[in-house]
Amino acid sequence: MKKLSIYLFLFQILYACVADIDIESTRDKKIVVNCVLTPDSIQTLTLMYSSPHSQLWHEEVDSAIITLFQDSIEIGHFRKTGFSNWQLLHTPQYGDKYRIHIKVPNWPDIEGSTTMPNPVHITKTEGNNSNTVRYFRQLPNTLPYWIFVIRQKHDTIMVKPQIASNDVLLTSIGCNHPNADNFNTTNNMVLENKGSTREHIAYIRITAPKDSTETTFYVETNLYQSLVFFRAASTEYDLYMKSSIQKMVIHSSFNDPTAWFDESEIFTNIDNGLGIFGAFSDVIVQCHYALDNTGN
Amino acid sequence: MKKLRLIFLLIIGHVNLISAQNQTIISGKVTELGTYKPIADCNIIIDKKGISKTTDKNGNFVIQTGKIINPEKLEITFSHIKYITKTLTIDSLKEQPVQLKKKVYQITDIDVLSAYSNNTGNKYTFTPLQAESNISVIGEPDIVRHLAALPGVAQGLEGTLGLFVRGSNNGGNRVKFNGVPLYSYSHLLGMFSSFSPDVIEKTTFRPGGIPIETGNLSSSLLQITTKKVITKPNNQKFSLSPYMAGGYISCPSKNKKSSIQIAARTSFMPFLINQFMRKQTNENEETQGMKGQILDVVSIIERKINSNNTIDIMLFLTNDYFEFSNNNTKDKINWGSYALKIGLNSNISPRLKMATCAYFNSTHSTQEQLAYDEYQPDNLNAQLRLGTELQEGSINNSFHYKLSNTLKLDAGFNLQLQKFQPASEKTIYTENSSSQFNNIQQSGLLSAFAGLVFNKPNEMELSVGYRHTLQRIDKQNRHNFDLRALGNIYLSHNLGIEVSLDRLTQYFHVLEGLPTGWSLNVLTAANNHFPEEITNQCYAGMFIKTRLRNIVMHYTIGGYYRDMNNLASYTNSVNMFGATDQSWKDEIAIGDGRSLGVEISGTAQSKHFSSTIAYTLSKTDRQFSEINKGIPFPFKFDRRHILNLQSKYLVVQNPTKNGYRRKQYLNIVFSYASGHRATLPVSTYKGLAPPYWEIRSSGWTFPKQLDDNAYHRQEMTSRNSFKMKDYLRLDVSYTFIKHKPKTTHEWCLSLFNVTNRQNPYLIFYDNDRWQQFSLIPIVMPSVRWSIKLN
Incomplete structure (x- = not known):
């Protein structure tokens, strides 16, 4: 009986710290743009919606008008080539500024901008x-x-x-x-x-x-x-x-509880959306x- | 012929001594110190003459005696039941008036319940007995934990260290134990403090209006005053609970010129946990084990050299050590501190007092991991050490000079030499390789301060002070200053207003191990890269005393604004664990903070009942250019509302059948606070994988979550924008006290956290569901027994 009481007490301390809970996530669905310009002649882009936390499949955006601008001059529109994939034939110029503008029905306009970097010497x-x-x-x-x-x-x-x-x-x-x-x-x-x-x-x-x-x-x-x-x-x-x-x-570690403290945010430069518009x-x-x- | 000759005219002391050939006449007036109220019926005894008189209703007296040789050496004793007895020579009366200080009776019994008395919005004084009204996990008074019940203090988790005063970081609080600052003073990762209540006389907590004598802090001051036992009888006490066992002994010498106090505590808890681990080992057929030690010791020796000089020597030691081991690895955690102090208090003259002390303290926290060979368990494969250490030596000197009955000058200097040593070491024996990171920082601080205190009791207390500090670090000189001003003005006997302005400067940073602030902190000196923390704050409020029938009530209400600069923060909480960074410096950002709030406290006390309430309404935020895109965000412990209620009721107060005196009382603590803040993932979206991640080399195994995060991204709330569920906790205790002729027995039964899991600390997503982590999730019972030899 004495041992049992000790174990009950220790059980409290060691194992009763975690409990399942329900929290209402106030998530708003957002549009996700991923586009990184390269020195190649074809530029690619993916356009999807964000999903509930931990859901690893994502819904694509059916229709959109995606326009690329080079120093405020319109280069052209991306064309849908497959599930969530879009393409534009264009070779970016080193040092030039680029802006992307995406119009999706019933959504606010989405924008992002970047500069094509010069190669490392x-x-x-x-x-x-x-x-x-x-x-x-x-x-x-x-x-x-x-x-x-x-x-x-x-x-x-x-x-x-x-x-x-x-x-x-x-x-x-x-x-x-x-x-x-x-x-x-x-x-x-x-x-x-x-x-x-x-x-x-x-x-x-x-x-x-x-x-x-x-x-x-x-x-x-x-x-x-x-x-x-x-x-x-x-x-x-x-x-x-x-x-x-x-x-x-x-x-990167198995069973590492410090990941619970992860507050890191992924950088995004997409206004009214998520994702990245960059260049390399x-x-x-x-x-x-x-x-x-x-x-x- | 009666020819009187005037020998001395001692106007200052209201005492006149007139000596003639055959007789001496001594006359004068005795008044109360500070108020100048005449003291009637005060006994005046002339040394060795057997002559005594009492003062009249106006405090006046006249004594006639025969001719006295060397009358200036004559000793006169003034005594009154309500005042502290004073013996003066005629000679000394040239320099000081006959003013007696009112006796303050020490709170030693339960009849005086847990009410704060004479507290203001910037100063809360309490004894360990009063701290007992706040039920602790270990069931005995914990003066540091008691701070969580005071206005302006937000709690991190169930412990003593996560205390955030007026929106500042935990590391800005300065704890001075018998005049020595301590940087590590907790047990069991901050669950309770290392201060034995038996050795403590009183504790003063100051969130503002901090005396100019104390520097190198950026938030609050907790001054712990130890008992003076030279003139008291011997005392022994022993206590036992499931968490701690402790003993205390105080021995004054027979000639009342010296004394020694020793208090020591340890815990049997590691032993119990080890037994539990062994049981687990048998069931799982794995070698698991734990060793541990929790220990604190205080020893104070006091010696009265003469009537004007007292010397004291103190040793303080606290240590926590835990070792966890399984088949192939062994983890060790150790933290603690020790301090050695020698001090001298001198009354150089009736007007001038001097306090000098020198101390050395050392604070350390280390973690070590040992990896053994799987097949040859005695062979060590690798060793990893992380640690931080602070060693500090200091010489302090302060003078207090009474310019007049109401005006005092305080001045002095501090010399502090600090050695910070954050370090890491990695040795891989199989590869015969070793790497070390050992960044020793030495910082020298020289401060000089001066301040004026104007004190007219029950009318006003004004103080202003300036402190300048020169810091020598990295072969460069830095300097900055502190400014303090405090004004308490009594509008009537029961009502006063309080105003304070503080500029506080702290010449080191505390990078706290957990968002709550536990012992495993990294301490680092301020330098050109990480400048000193500066806090500017103002407070304005009022304090009220009133009486309703037989209930005495005392309230304070006030508002503050605090501006914090050069705060050091990890850019991400996870960086605190040093996941991958080569150096802690890589992920540290420097920024600012602001906090404003309203603080209300109240006490009500009657013969059988006392209750205290503290409420804080506050808003605190932070701004770092490298966090949250530079946009201000709420502080992690930005708790909008904090409410603490404590009630103590004397249930039984009558003799037992055997005629022993006994008392029983019930204590209830209710604690409510708005939930603290967190940054949580709210959605997942398609990401752009790192280059060529899909063809990475094989042979590296990692969790699925790593790959998930390579191809998908988590959308986080903005920094600390998620508010957790409100904190709610109810604690109950019942205490039995029985006074026997030679002993006093005390039993305390307590239930901590009766409300059960209403105290979330962390929310995380694991195993496809959201989970809540509470440090003390369900009811924690405790029984404490103590015996005191009368």
């Missing part, structure tokens, strides 16, 4: 290059950019690199860039703790300080027959990427066995 450079370390030289930069690495199935040098379905995005990557953002680092070092830099989860964000100068740094991961991407991001796309990956990282431009560096490790 980056080149391979000499250093203690190896299959796991590659040195780069970056010229002064005014916008943040992202680094990630795709390992290719075949050791093939291409004039314009293409990603095949059996290529792999490396989820462990490190670098010694002084402006690397540590928001998605882990407690490990890269290359299963054998590397010299801290491990980032798949992507490295390089911030652009006001006094950015020419920088020489190295990327560290399994670089054998891989493509190193340097993605210049518009301010909007950069904030969207960072907030999205932050949210992913928070939920890539510089891709091939690191293949056949290439000279000096970087020349």
